[in-house]
Amino acid sequence: MSKPIVAIVGRPNVGKSTLFNALAGENISIVKDTPGVTRDRIYADVTWLNHSFTIIDTGGIEPESSDVILSQMREQALIAMDTADVIIFLTDVRQGLVDSDAKVADMLRRSSKPVVLAVNKVDHFERQMMDVYEFYNLGIGEPVPISAEGKQGLGDLLDQVAAHFEDSRSAEEGDEIPKVAIVGKPNVGKSSIINKLLGQNRVIVSDVAGTTRDAIDTTVRWNGKDYVFIDTAGLRRKSKVREELERYSIIRTVTAVERADVVIVVIDAVEGITEQDAKIAGIAHDRGKGIIVAINKWDAIEKNDKTVNEFSGKVRSILSFMPYAEILFVSAVTGQRLPKLFDTIDMVLENQTLRVATGVLNEILTEAVALQQPPSDKGKRLKIYYMTEVAVKPPTFVVFVNDKKLMHFSYLRYLENRIRESFGFRGTALKFIVRERREKEQ
Structure with a gap:
């Protein structure tokens, strides 16, 4: 079963990173056996009592004015609403309740996602409770007083967060259809692959918004068997800042990978494999998923009898931390080897669940x-x-x-x-x- 995703949203200087680091503890070390994959401090795995979940920091805000703060907080809230099962809305008892908090709280309330309101920097629980109660005015439930720096109140906060896990997961329980996430950098042809698979299969597809998230899940039937494809391509945020876009695509990838059994990492044959491809593949490797590397646009490459081996060699060298990954050369344009994709998914699924006496x-x-x-x-x-x-x-x-x-x-x-x-x-x-x-x- 996939792990729930918890996102932290809040204004600048309320202590989002401090809370993130306090919850992540030492889990956020760079993974030793994955050269070339630096773990961005965007997500980390957390275990609380008998719950495991993934925590996401939706991003820092560098404000020039209050307008910028509000628009960027809205952006964070959108990312959280898109991807998270539970949202922690972090506020600051010292700054008190401010206008932008109220506006973001309205958005979160309307999203129907569970929100846990945390009031940070509460150093004296008894003395400051009246200030904490002010945050009831946001209308999103009971404020939980914490001190991220002093690591106070985090247990109560996590209890509140974990209480929402069962509800959000029940919708996905009992679903035996294999889930396949298609991930990769923008414009490598993720959507084209799905569209080609649909075109070839001639099934009526219901694009149902995912039960717990707003990602579009597409059911494809192949040889009498259903597969759910989780597409990370269709949801693009407009962003002028490259780092912001990259952060968003990593968050997107983490959430898609978390829900999948098998991950197809799509690489552009024309551009060749890059460090960013390795970073994306590393997310699936970290999470122990089945992995297929699909080299797309293979029809656009001038080939001789050595091309496949040379390209495979480059892929293996950059993805040296996952020598087990399967490599397929495909073309979304011509449909070349796409049927082979299903055989490979089946094989990987079988290996993922293989038990040895x-x-x-x-x-x-x-x-x-x-x-x-x-x-x-x-x-x-x-x-x-x-x-x-x-x-x-x-x-x-x-x-x-x-x-x-x-x-x-x-x-x-x-x-x-x-x-x-x-x-x-x-x-x-x-x-x-x-x-x-x-x-x-x-």
């Missing part, structure tokens, strides 16, 4: 350890007791060892390669959790 897994482990000794440090050698698969989407393995610190990243990568040699797992990330077990527990 513990006995078989440990035979492979024993063989792998015999072929390449585990690392040692200061005379102490890593012992691997056993391994078991505990979850799917992505396939997740727990490895029990004598000392976690001895498990080098490179040895884990070696074990992953052995597992892939035996079972394929093409198109999906694998996740490994290393746990310590004392010898006497054996």
